[in-house]
Amino acid sequence: MSVNTTGRVFRVTTWGESHGPAIGGVVDGCPPGVPLSTADIQPWLDARRPGTSKHVTQRQESDAVEILSGVFEDDRTGGPITTGTPISLLIRNEDARSKDYAEIRDSYRPGHADWSYDAKYGVRDYRGGGRASARETAVRVAAGAIARKVLGPEVVIRAALVEMGGDPIDRSAWDWEQRTANPFWSPDAAAAARWASLLDEVRKAGSSVGAVIEVVAEGVPAGWGAPVYGKLDADLAGALMSINAVKGVEIGAGFAIARLRGEDAADEMRAGNDRAHPRFLSNHNGGILGGISSGQPVVARLAVKPTSSILIPKRSLNRAGEEIETRTKGRHDPCVGIRAVPVGEAMMACVLADHYLLHRAQTGRAGPA
Amino acid sequence: MSVNTTGRVFRVTTWGESHGPAIGGVVDGCPPGVPLSTADIQPWLDARRPGTSKHVTQRQESDAVEILSGVFEDDRTGGPITTGTPISLLIRNEDARSKDYAEIRDSYRPGHADWSYDAKYGVRDYRGGGRASARETAVRVAAGAIARKVLGPEVVIRAALVEMGGDPIDRSAWDWEQRTANPFWSPDAAAAARWASLLDEVRKAGSSVGAVIEVVAEGVPAGWGAPVYGKLDADLAGALMSINAVKGVEIGAGFAIARLRGEDAADEMRAGNDRAHPRFLSNHNGGILGGISSGQPVVARLAVKPTSSILIPKRSLNRAGEEIETRTKGRHDPCVGIRAVPVGEAMMACVLADHYLLHRAQTGRAGPA
């Protein structure tokens, strides 16, 4: 199976390097008849776009997406709809200052993929991290926008930054409205204010901080997923861990559930509106039981490490194996976790769309029996 | 792609329910010429086997594995070696007391897969959890034993329980020798003693506790993995999250890295014995950079929830949608995390063997360039 592809029947393949002519991807397996134009994709890309505040990289990219295939005019509406054939997405690289990277051509930035890529391939496009650049995630966001259209409006996927540099939000202050009112996707206005100060300090120090992101999908019916390897949570874990700089993934209560007693961890059930929609008294399991969605909100969290591209010199090696000190002078994000928020949403959307279609394949239904 | 299969070129497919006649699996893509008999597999199964101490389920299973295909006598040694064709593994179910489960036939145990399976399939083998039973992991352990043989003796994979019921080990007391000297896989003798008391209390209370497992693979050369979706850490996350009751996965420092500054998270490099083997001054990244192994030990952690099968009654529903109280009277593990330790090792072995072969496919090499 392709190492640059994710998904089983709703499949996303991406390609492209940070400083090549373009990045892009192919979405295969999309159902036909889904209204889709660049207007459905662009807003999500704009949310991830660099250069939008002083807190993120100043690289200027319009990130304008082109749809090169897989859509055609609807007989009835005249508007563009998917045809069921592969959807090719293309985003041009515009502000690629490759000279910024000339000095890392022959050196390995600690914590970055420079060394491991060289060890694997013996060659790498060092400019801006090449294939290892977070720029690749723009294509994920575009694919995620298509996945949302497949899922329909009843599945609502939102992510928020819940911790930055070790400073968590106050969960009792959670307000989804807040998260678009600050540059950090924080659902807690007070935390956002603290983080603004923190990032100013971090940026001046030439340093970086990590973050924790929570992704929540509401409206997922019970029944999506599979019992063993193709579990919904296993696929989510793989998809979220595949995002650049992510080092941890939790479902529901995550590591905290390992500290609960069985009687406290159980999500008790009461009768809901109908047999297919029970009411749960808690959601420690994050909406997934035995690899299959329970009908509760699907909740995942991901830990994003501080970017390895910092101005502070660190000990390392060059390609000749000689000991050096290195630092990265290019434009970078003091907290890559911020721009990873829309990416986390996109991966959630892609995994859910895939399992929706898989569930439909096996059962002929969209939801529970 | 199959939902009951894991891996890309070293592929493991499992089948079987807890109370059916047998469980088993097929390992496809194994290289030819690998010495393999049941003696290579059985010790790992014995390590996972139920009924070995009072701290785990008292179900009695010999878990004797049969190899039904894929091996043949070596011309030279006369001993059995793999032939490169699929290896079929079979383990009979012996002590399946199905009547224990008769009363959960029509009820959903909270936190268990009962409800979600019914929602998906409209039918389920309720006996012992059916396909959702941790019994399936015996086959993973058998497959992992084969993966170890593929990896060879230089790759050493060991896991340990590092926290039980919220009580962590003292990492400064870590002693790999200790972990087989106690029934908990604890590398810290003092923690093991505390956990023994804890589990006595938990068992008497009819309750259960969670655990955290750490899996370490030493001897993995730099270069295994892939840049984007088929990342070594993404595949590990998926494989580990697919283990029953796991709700969180970390690589290296995991969630803790999100609280470090960039300069503290960087794993600095110094010259090693040769260019292909640099020396790292820390391992916050858990041996994986940009989805590709760095040559450091690969380190992952998984959070295991307290088993949902407890004697304490909890509110729930039956299949008719009526509100009930339910408790599980069968034989269960007060801490399923204990028996998940060999399973974590097995999944690490399978993922590494798969990426070893994939790396060899793409580069023609076993290790770094």
Add this chain to the structure above:
Amino acid sequence: MSVNTTGRVFRVTTWGESHGPAIGGVVDGCPPGVPLSTADIQPWLDARRPGTSKHVTQRQESDAVEILSGVFEDDRTGGPITTGTPISLLIRNEDARSKDYAEIRDSYRPGHADWSYDAKYGVRDYRGGGRASARETAVRVAAGAIARKVLGPEVVIRAALVEMGGDPIDRSAWDWEQRTANPFWSPDAAAAARWASLLDEVRKAGSSVGAVIEVVAEGVPAGWGAPVYGKLDADLAGALMSINAVKGVEIGAGFAIARLRGEDAADEMRAGNDRAHPRFLSNHNGGILGGISSGQPVVARLAVKPTSSILIPKRSLNRAGEEIETRTKGRHDPCVGIRAVPVGEAMMACVLADHYLLHRAQTGRAGPA
């Protein structure tokens, strides 16, 4: 992707060698709720079974299939139904006379897989052809029986032998009833009589003959398949060519269509009972247009070579590379094409079931828009 697996969402993995303890397979992705017991499978296996007439190998195998997982009692009927989890199939090898093969242990039978397996793996289970034995096809037939249940009674799949030893049937005499009235699956009684004489002569000469099989699937709705690589005909070609000894596959008119003019090859359309069911005036395209079913019968043909296991000595090499003469003394089929008829049906069934579920995944429908 597994080399011992076929299918995308309805997936069949097989394992086993001719003279090992057993052969078997795993069917994954089967919809839940399908009534399934061994009684649904055994008749198809009996049709393929060796030793049923003097015209096929005299190896005695009961080919009794066991279902080890994936079925459970239906709440309502009490009868066994599929649960949606993997179905494990097992068939014991009984009459494996391995000593027959001792003398080919170190020699390569020309036209057989002996040499190529050794070249690939450096080791092989030489007994009865090991993994290369046509015995593996018993599992395909069992899987095909499950696929038929998934497809339902409206899809009728039948195959016939249409040529043996260069002697074709008279197509104007085609009578489906006839094919079970003779030991050759011939739809033409007169051809069957001629073939009986032919095979007597061939068997006495220690020789073998080839055959051509036609597989027809009626009741396939329009819309199954895909535009490019996952075409219905491409998947059929791969699946049929994967049957032992098959060297050619045709769809519809096959090679003969290359001799027609465009105006003669076109399958003209007239209005049918409704828009979704047009009437075609011919079926040169074998029910598949652009990789997608048209609603006409799906028609494929496969060419089966004469078995390479013959009593007539042929020049060859031994494993040491020395020139020898070799002949095969075991029990063999003078025309393996006969027993390949149920296998061709089975592969057609598996490919159709897979595309039925894939179509349902992408469109939410079972048939045409």
Add this chain to the structure above:
Amino acid sequence: MSVNTTGRVFRVTTWGESHGPAIGGVVDGCPPGVPLSTADIQPWLDARRPGTSKHVTQRQESDAVEILSGVFEDDRTGGPITTGTPISLLIRNEDARSKDYAEIRDSYRPGHADWSYDAKYGVRDYRGGGRASARETAVRVAAGAIARKVLGPEVVIRAALVEMGGDPIDRSAWDWEQRTANPFWSPDAAAAARWASLLDEVRKAGSSVGAVIEVVAEGVPAGWGAPVYGKLDADLAGALMSINAVKGVEIGAGFAIARLRGEDAADEMRAGNDRAHPRFLSNHNGGILGGISSGQPVVARLAVKPTSSILIPKRSLNRAGEEIETRTKGRHDPCVGIRAVPVGEAMMACVLADHYLLHRAQTGRAGPA
């Protein structure tokens, strides 16, 4: 698994419609360090390009390929080499006269994919056949050029037209040099002369003819392939059958082998230069035994039907289900088989490259044991 992707570890995904802005594809799994520029690809595209003689469609396309990712400058030579990351290929559509197709917007051309696409998707890009257009094969040819680079110069893949309109070549006159000396890829000059006259007549009549293509790969070592579903011949059959208008595939003697006796079909072996390279006295099996290459030339044939786009009116239906007469006025190939010759070579190259890497994955070797 993606329906628009072919291959297991060397994977090709294509996208694009005949009259969209562009067509393209992604090649994933390519080894690093392979010298690759557009100059390595363009000659093969030029060989497939329309408008090169009066015997093929007059659509004018420069078919200039762009490489958008996956290559970077070699440290040593400065020239472009593959990096091991996905290679994105893009070819712009230039001379897309969509108005030619306006009248088929609402009608189904018999023998074409119009009806079956509509049945599947309920929507289609009717312009030039959309995704069903042979234009997609340009991307296959580009991918095949990369596959050739992976295989290296020792594997030589060439195809020839061996029959057109029912008129076969004289195989005793086969001369590989001839095939580029005529516009038909004929290895027999006399046949080419006859075909030129035939096509003049066919074109004037507004009709079309079919063809048979033979693809030969020399230099393939013994050992590539797999025993059961992932057989080299099964994958070849699927890949070749996936080419537009192909209705039959043969390996080696193909259907003719079904008319031979076992003793005549056997490819006898004699000692070659060394144990790994036996000498065969014939090649009825087309270089593949038991799904694995034998070291002989790999030989496949494909039957291409006459194009369904003809000027002669045929009975059909429109989208409303009404009976009509239809004919296709656009620019078409009187014999699409001609331009399919480079496509057959490309698919052979892709399948071989894939199995080369798979063999390397499982055995660590490029060739025989």
